[in-house]
Amino acid sequence: MAMTLITTNTITSGTANAAFTSSIDSTYKLYIFKLIDVHPATDGYPLRFYGSSDGNSSFVNQCSVTWYAYTPESGTPSLSYHANGDQHAGSPTDLAYTIGNDADQSLAGELWLFDPSNTTYVTHWYSRTTANGNSDESFDLFSGGYFQTASAINAVKFDMGSGNIDAAVIKMYGVG
């Protein structure tokens, strides 16, 4: 069995962020984060992703992309590049767009982080999430990029664009 559950971060009340500050090391070449029912406190903000090479004290610049397919419960679907959520030399990157905070609204998805302990190449990552938007729509959002450093990435963090995470289960797996 080469896919190992390392850590589960369970949030059941308002929490500013979900940080993984240990066990991201050379043990695995691939880490997978499962984002399960991430429910924001504040309506209409994205879930965001950070990487750190100093244990979550500061965050590494990213060059990243974000785009989404969008279908409202009533209206016209579309496919759009999300220029407000990407980075050319900054942090964080959006993993979703305007998530709703209604009682039944949330986000689910996965994020793949490749060989974060490597100190020769930049560290690549990508994600796919699906979420209820705050105007009652379905978002299918694709993000990806790399951290602009050859230093090892040893911590990652998720937060909302504004406000707390009220509920979530985020699991970190190692593969390899």
Added chain:
Amino acid sequence: MISTLISTCTADGDGYCQFTSGITSTYDHYMFVCTNINPVTDNTHFQFQVNVDGESGFNETTTSNFFSDYHLESNADAGLGYHADYDQAQGAEYQSLSREIGNGGDESTSGILHLFTPSNTTFVTHFYSRFMAHVQDDAAKGSFVSGYWNVTGAIDEVSFSMSAGAMDGVVQLYGIS
């Protein structure tokens, strides 16, 4: 998902990473995890092809899709688009998985390729992949590729290479159950 590591190919200035065993009817789903593929030649593409059991050469008939997202570090451009130069319509060439990779000291591409029931001899064999690259013009470029080999023979060999020159990197073959 339970994944079992079957084999690992570590390229160190090699022309190919080839998997000539371990792709059988044991699993319905195979996953290749490709990590830090760094080309010797700048602005080249990471690619792959397959071979059917009992045949020779990596040259099976392929129909595929290729689209990409991108963002320059300079912020001069970003977007999403289909790239007809990298797809195939009944072609037999190696299929690009990640494009325009840089050969700088910190530049490479990483991603995952999925193969479905390659040993099936009734239906065509499907694949899809997603990669992210630090490319030669200092940009993040993601590549989304999917398609099928228009053959019903069992596929039992897979070959990875660059479109030109040699490469460094690691490719791991997993069986998924």
